[in-house]
Amino acid sequence: MDDLLQEFIAETRETLEALSGEIVAWEADPTDRARLDAIFRFVHTVKGSCGFLDLPRLARLSHAAEDVLAAVRDGARVPGTALVNAVLAIVDRIGEIVEAIDAGTALDDSSEDLLVAALAEDAQPAVTVHAASPMRTNSRSVRLNVDLLDRMMSGMSEMVLARNELARRLRDEQVDPLVEAALERLSLTVAEMRDTVTRTRMQKIDALFSALPRMVRDTAGELNRQVVLSVEGADVELDREMIELMRDPLVHIIRNAVDHGIESPAERRAAGKPEAGRLIVSARQSGNQIMIEVADDGRGIDVERLIEKARAQKLYTPAVLAGMDHAERLDLIFHAGLSSRDTVTAISGRGVGMDVVRANIEQIGGRVHLINQPGKGLTIVIHVPLTLSIMSTIVVGVGGQRFAIARQSVDEILRVRGEAVRIDTIGDAEVATVRGRRLPLVSLGGVLGIANLDERTLAIVSTRDGEYALAIDHVIDTEELVVKPAAPAVMATGLYAGQTLPDSGLPMLLLDGSGIAAVAGLRFQRVVTGEEEAAAEPREEQVPALLFEDLDGQRRVLPLAAIDRVEPVSTDAIRLTGGQLRLAIDGHLVPLYSAVDIGDRIEVPVLRLTDGVSEIAYAIHEPIEIVLLPTEVAPPRGAGPIAGVVIIAGEQVELLDAHALFAGERRADDGERLCWLQTDGTGWMETFLRPMLEASGYRCVSRPPADKQADVALVMDDVAVAPDSARTVVRLRRERSATGGDPSIYRYDRPALLDALASAVGAGGGR
Amino acid sequence: MDLFLIAHIAGRGVAIDTTQVDSVVDIAEVIAVPRTDAAVRGLVALRSRVVTVIDTGTALGLPPMPDTARRAVITRLDGHHYAILVDSLEDVALFDRRPLSSGLALDRGWAAVGTGLVEREGEPMLIVDLAALVPQQALAA
Numbered sequence: 001m002d003d004l005l006q007e008f009i010a011e012t013r014e015t016l017e018a019l020s021g022e023i024v025a026w027e028a029d030p031t032d033r034a035r036l037d038a039i040f041r042f043v044h045t046v047k048g049s050c051g052f053l054d055l056p057r058l059a060r061l062s063h064a065a066e067d068v069l070a071a072v073r074d075g076a077r078v079p080g081t082a083l084v085n086a087v088l089a090i091v092d093r094i095g096e097i098v099e100a101i102d103a104g105t106a107l108d109d110s111s112e113d114l115l116v117a118a119l120a121e122d123a124q125p126a127v128t129v130h131a132a133s134p135m136r137t138n139s140r141s142v143r144l145n146v147d148l149l150d151r152m153m154s155g156m157s158e159m160v161l162a163r164n165e166l167a168r169r170l171r172d173e174q175v176d177p178l179v180e181a182a183l184e185r186l187s188l189t190v191a192e193m194r195d196t197v198t199r200t201r202m203q204k205i206d207a208l209f210s211a212l213p214r215m216v217r218d219t220a221g222e223l224n225r226q227v228v229l230s231v232e233g234a235d236v237e238l239d240r241e242m243i244e245l246m247r248d249p250l251v252h253i254i255r256n257a258v259d260h261g262i263e264s265p266a267e268r269r270a271a272g273k274p275e276a277g278r279l280i281v282s283a284r285q286s287g288n289q290i291m292i293e294v295a296d297d298g299r300g301i302d303v304e305r306l307i308e309k310a311r312a313q314k315l316y317t318p319a320v321l322a323g324m325d326h327a328e329r330l331d332l333i334f335h336a337g338l339s340s341r342d343t344v345t346a347i348s349g350r351g352v353g354m355d356v357v358r359a360n361i362e363q364i365g366g367r368v369h370l371i372n373q374p375g376k377g378l379t380i381v382i383h384v385p386l387t388l389s390i391m392s393t394i395v396v397g398v399g400g401q402r403f404a405i406a407r408q409s410v411d412e413i414l415r416v417r418g419e420a421v422r423i424d425t426i427g428d429a430e431v432a433t434v435r436g437r438r439l440p441l442v443s444l445g446g447v448l449g450i451a452n453l454d455e456r457t458l459a460i461v462s463t464r465d466g467e468y469a470l471a472i473d474h475v476i477d478t479e480e481l482v483v484k485p486a487a488p489a490v491m492a493t494g495l496y497a498g499q500t501l502p503d504s505g506l507p508m509l510l511l512d513g514s515g516i517a518a519v520a521g522l523r524f525q526r527v528v529t530g531e532e533e534a535a536a537e538p539r540e541e542q543v544p545a546l547l548f549e550d551l552d553g554q555r556r557v558l559p560l561a562a563i564d565r566v567e568p569v570s571t572d573a574i575r576l577t578g579g580q581l582r583l584a585i586d587g588h589l590v591p592l593y594s595a596v597d598i599g600d601r602i603e604v605p606v607l608r609l610t611d612g613v614s615e616i617a618y619a620i621h622e623p624i625e626i627v628l629l630p631t632e633v634a635p636p637r638g639a640g641p642i643a644g645v646v647i648i649a650g651e652q653v654e655l656l657d658a659h660a661l662f663a664g665e666r667r668a669d670d671g672e673r674l675c676w677l678q679t680d681g682t683g684w685m686e687t688f689l690r691p692m693l694e695a696s697g698y699r700c701v702s703r704p705p706a707d708k709q710a711d712v713a714l715v716m717d718d719v720a721v722a723p724d725s726a727r728t729v730v731r732l733r734r735e736r737s738a739t740g741g742d743p744s745i746y747r748y749d750r751p752a753l754l755d756a757l758a759s760a761v762g763a764g765g766g767r
Numbered sequence: 768m769d770l771f772l773i774a775h776i777a778g779r780g781v782a783i784d785t786t787q788v789d790s791v792v793d794i795a796e797v798i799a800v801p802r803t804d805a806a807v808r809g810l811v812a813l814r815s816r817v818v819t820v821i822d823t824g825t826a827l828g829l830p831p832m833p834d835t836a837r838r839a840v841i842t843r844l845d846g847h848h849y850a851i852l853v854d855s856l857e858d859v860a861l862f863d864r865r866p867l868s869s870g871l872a873l874d875r876g877w878a879a880v881g882t883g884l885v886e887r888e889g890e891p892m893l894i895v896d897l898a899a900l901v902p903q904q905a906l907a908a
Contacts, residue, residue: 161815401799448801487819487847489804489902496800499810499817507798507810507817519802 003207008049009102010143015042016095023088030079039087040069046094057109058097064116065090077121086118149201149240156197157482161501163190168505194480205283205290206234208243208250212281215251219258226265226275227258232282236408238290242384246292249357253294253380254281256354261298261378271375273297285408286463286497286514295379301372306332330370334358393483393510395476395502396459399450402508404481404500405459409513411467412460413475421458424554426645426652428637432458432469438651439469442520444511447495463514466524470516479503483510494519543688543748545629545655546607547648549621552595555653556620557646559629559688561750562658564608564615566623571604574619583617593641593661594619611662611695618661629655633683643687659691673761675700676710676726685714689747696754698761712760717744728760768861771885773892774840775854777829781895782885785859788897789841794820794850804902808832811850813841818848819901826900827876842897849901862887864894 019042026035043065050059065087071077093115100107163186170183209231220227238246262268262277269275280295307321310332321329334354358368361382371379393404394413414421414434422433423441430441439460445453455471479502485491486499486509497512517524544560573584574592583592583606590608598604598619607618633644633655643657675698677685690700704710704726713726717733731744732753738744745752771782772791797809797820806826811818818841824832832852839850862885867873873881873893880899884891 158815165815401801450801484817485847486800486810486817487807487849487901488845489807490800490810490819492804493800493802495802501812501815501817505812506796507812509798509800509810 005053005101008053009098012046012049012094012098013102014143015045016091016098019091023091027084027088030081030084033073036069036072036079039091040066040073042091043069043094055097055101057112058094061090061094061097061112061115064119068119083119086115089115089118144200149197152197153201156194159190160194160482163187164501164503164505167503191480201240202237203240203243204234205236205238205243205292208238208246209234209281209283212250212254216254216258216279219255220262223259224264225258225262225277227262227279228276229279229281232280233284236283236285236290238283238384242290245360246382246384249360249382250281250292250294252354252357253382254279257294257296257298257378257380261296261300263299267299271299285406286512289383292382292384293379294382295377297377300374300376300378301330301333301370302374303329303332303372306330310335330372333370334368392478393481393500394459394478395508396444396457396472396474397476398445398448398455398473399452401450402476402506403444403511404479404483404502404508405461405470405511405513406497407478409461409463410459411462414458414460416456416458416471426654427634431652434458434460434469439467440520440522441469441471442516442522443471444516445471445473447516447520461513461516463517463524466517466522468517468520468522470513481508481510543629544626546623547625547627547653548607548623550595551598551604551619551621553621554595555624555651556642556656557627557629557648557653558607558609558618558656558658560626562609562611562691564610566605566607568603568605569617571598571601574598574604585617590615590617592617592619609658609661611658611692613695614662616661618656631682631684633687635683635686643691644683655687657687657691659694662691662695673698673711675757676704676713677702678713678715684747685716689714692750693757696757698757712757714757716747717742730756730760769864770859771862771894772840772859773857773887775857776823776895777827778854780857780887780890780892782862782887782892783840783895783897787842789843789848791838791840791856792850793837794818794839794852806900806902808852813848813850816848818850820850821852821900821902823852823900826902827880829875840897842901844898844901849897851897851900860887 019038022035022038026032026039029035043062047059047062047066050056050062068077068083068087072079072083077083093112097107167183167187170179212231213229216227216229219225257279258277262279263271263273265275268277278295278297280293282293282295284291284293303326307324307329310316311318311321315332315335334357361368361384367383369381369383371381392407394407394410395402395404412434416423420435424431424433430443432439432441441458443453443455445451445455454473457472457474458469459472459475461468461470481500481502483498483500486496490496490499490509494515495512496515497510500508500510502508545557546560546563546566547555547557550556569583569585574581575584576582577589581592581594583590592606593616604619605622607620609616609618627648630646630648633646635644636642636654641657641660643655643659645652646655647653675693677689677693677700679685679702686702693700698712701710704713710726711728713729715729715731717731730753732747733742733744734747736746738746745756747753770785772785772788774781774783792813794811794813797811799809800807800819806822808820808822808825811820820839822832822836824830832854836852836854838854838856839852840856842849842851865884865886867881867883868891872878877893880895881893882896883894885894886892
């Protein structure tokens with residue numbers, strides 16, 4: 001608010017100075033329309049700002065003057081000397097109050113009623129009480145041309161570099177301590193100056209974002225929408241001028257999102273979304289770019305409709321339209337005259353279109369990128385360069401080489417030793433657990449191909465898509481650096497955001513956090529809709545499973561169907577007999593498995609697993625809770641009783657392979673029947689069906705057997721099956737209930753599935 | 768007549784158009800750039816500027832220059848400065864620019880960088896285009 005007030009004061013003062021000539025001229029010739037308009041605009045602006053800044057006295061004065069001047073403009077009043085005097089008295093008073101606000105002094109308001117009264121038509125010429133011109137404080141703000149700031153900034157950059165070079169040269173020689181002291185002082189001054197100069201140009205993007213809540217509220221109100229706005233990254237700093245240039249495009253994009261993107265509450269309800277739409281506006285610095293993202297969870301862009309309209313308006317020939325790829329089709333939204341809505345509303349129909357938005361952004365060297373999810377929302381990402389980049393960086397060392405990384409992208413630096421960090425290998429990927437949060441781990445040396453690593457430190461790097469832990473040898477320093485773009489061949493690696501020359505005199509590369517994630521092959525799930533929504537609608541395909549902590553500290557999960565019960569047993573009952581750990585329980589022996597040695601505890605919880613025929617026990621540390629098993633299972637690498645990796649509550653959890661446990665127990669008999677699981681790539685059949693089937697005496701393969709025909713093929717309903725590879729086919733469906741005479745079997749209907757298989761095999765085997 | 772800088776690259780005498788030459792220097796310690804084009808030896812500081820060092824041998828498809836190579840010709844391309852490593856430098860002189868003799872088959876990278884010939888005391892020398900030695904990536908959209 002203080003910023004705004006200062007701006008208001010500066011602006012009013014400046015206008016008043018410019019206006020003083022007009023006032024004199026108007027006084028000489030009250031009928032001069034141009035002068036009248038100038039004064040009217042002034043009081044009108046003051047009135048507008050006052051309402052916003054909560055300055056009631058100024059508001060009252062300017063409002064009164066505006067009314068009278070409006071009447072004059074309409075011809076309702078004739079500007080006489082009395083009126084001119086009264087208006088001028090008010091303009092003067094506005095100037096006095098503004099000075100008083102700036103100086104922080106009180107100003108007597110007793111005469112203001114008189115001033116307002118003097119505007120009345122029948123007013124007696126008021127005696128203008130012209131108080132002795134109040135103490136005018138020395139102006140504390142100056143308006144500067146941005147060009148001047150630019151020149152100041154580039155001069156500053158050169159100065160920093162020159163100082164660095166001087167320091168470097170002096171370091172190589174024996175110098176007089178006095179010279180060193182002088183250099184030290186110079187360094188301090190330069191550093192201070194640099195901060196100051198940088199600040200002159202930088203402004204928190206909050207200046208751009210602070211007006212959004214009100215705007216979204218008003219726009220949503222006009223359109224009967226419910227919108228929940230969340231703003232993130234408001235403290236990212238951006239070039240002042242850039243902020244001004246971004247204002248209009250951003251306003252337009254947001255209005256568009258509320259108007260065209262987010263549906264009416266009724267429509268949203270019908271589509272199964274919460275009534276209130278979500279709008280997320282976020283800013284983030286990435287290397288020397290700022291990314292501003294506007295994400296909504298509305299209907300997205302109807303690309304087909306766009307194409308239809310482009311065809312109707314004959315913007316492109318049908319052949320060209322047909323030849324467009326998805327991105328090009330989506331890009332049609334930026335074509336002048338194409339808006340995916342048929343009706344233009346008062347909100348987004350006004351002002352500029354998306355074509356102008358893009359033109360404006362490209363003009364400042366930015367880019368606009370769309371992520372369209374029809375029916376689910378649209379995300380507009382704006383990249384704008386941070387042209388003048390003195391960047392705050394962290395210098396890290398890896399294998400004898402140094403790199404800088406933008407401080408802004410590093411959330412935290414941790415030593416690997418200690419309680420806070422744990423590193424696990426899940427499948428073939430490394431994962432760091434930091435205070436319960438699992439993050440993918442990327443070795444910087446590994447990505448860069450640097451040898452002789454001693455990666456004992458983790459930098460938690462946040463990118464636009466997600467966070468990951470970057471393993472480095474050590475942190476060397478933090479440094480403010482002038483970053484410049486590197487040569488195209490260097491930038492083409494995608495790993496670097498630029499190059500810089502630090503005080504050491506040796507060039508250094510600035511790492512690009514997102515680029516490293518991309519090169520390392522990390523893929524983050526982007527979810528615009530809230531997590532609470534996902535939790536509220538459990539997918540019916542999910543099966544319940546037990547999440548537990550295993551003896552080796554890993555969290556693992558096992559479908560409940562495989563677990564007979566969980567019970568604590570005395571470790572005395574567990575003995576290594578006949579080459580196998582066995583548990584003596586209820587008068588018989590049960591083979592027992594444990595991930596690691598049970599250790600010297602007295603009691604241990606065991607999972608009693610059964611496949612209906614045989615029984616085994618699995619020792620664990622402790623059960624945690626019953627969860628719904630996601631259908632997405634990442635396949636494991638390597639051997640071991642792990643069927644795959646699933647995500648539960650955002651954490652990676654290993655899915656225990658009950659089949660592998662039982663398979664160790666059963667000896668395959670010769671009478672086994674060959675079952676071909678025609679997998680659909682989700683791994684469901686492999687991880688869910690296979691253990692159950694194998695336990696029931698079917699031998700399962702996931703490829704059509706080459707040497708002989710399979711006894712039965714299992715397929716999901718939507719998959720076609722090659723006719724000759726299996727004697728019979730059993731189809732499974734995802735839905736619990738069948739649609740009209742469908743012979744398929746619900747995939748969790750275990751008895752029906754086994755029956756179908758038995759009869760299918762029996763029928764085939766009868767030949 | 769144009770002004771050419773006579774240099775030795777990979778044991779051969781070449782002529783470099785002096786309009787391409789910013790300066791001639793002995794470079795300091797080179798900082799490697801992992802994962803970039805093989806022809807990029809690294810970065811080096813030159814006054815208050817960072818310069819990309821080009822291993823001329825690799826750029827020509829020949830064996831890389833020795834690690835001790837220090838002498839370089841600085842050229843400027845698209846706003847970036849490059850240090851093109853050379854074996855040695857001779858002098859600067861005026862020569863007539865002649866076209867490549869027809870039927871002349873240049874091997875490996877030479878074909879891409881040779882733009883003509885000059886003749887010094889009867890000895891023909893290839894005019895090398897420094898810009899062609901700099902690895903360029905197709906500008907990603």
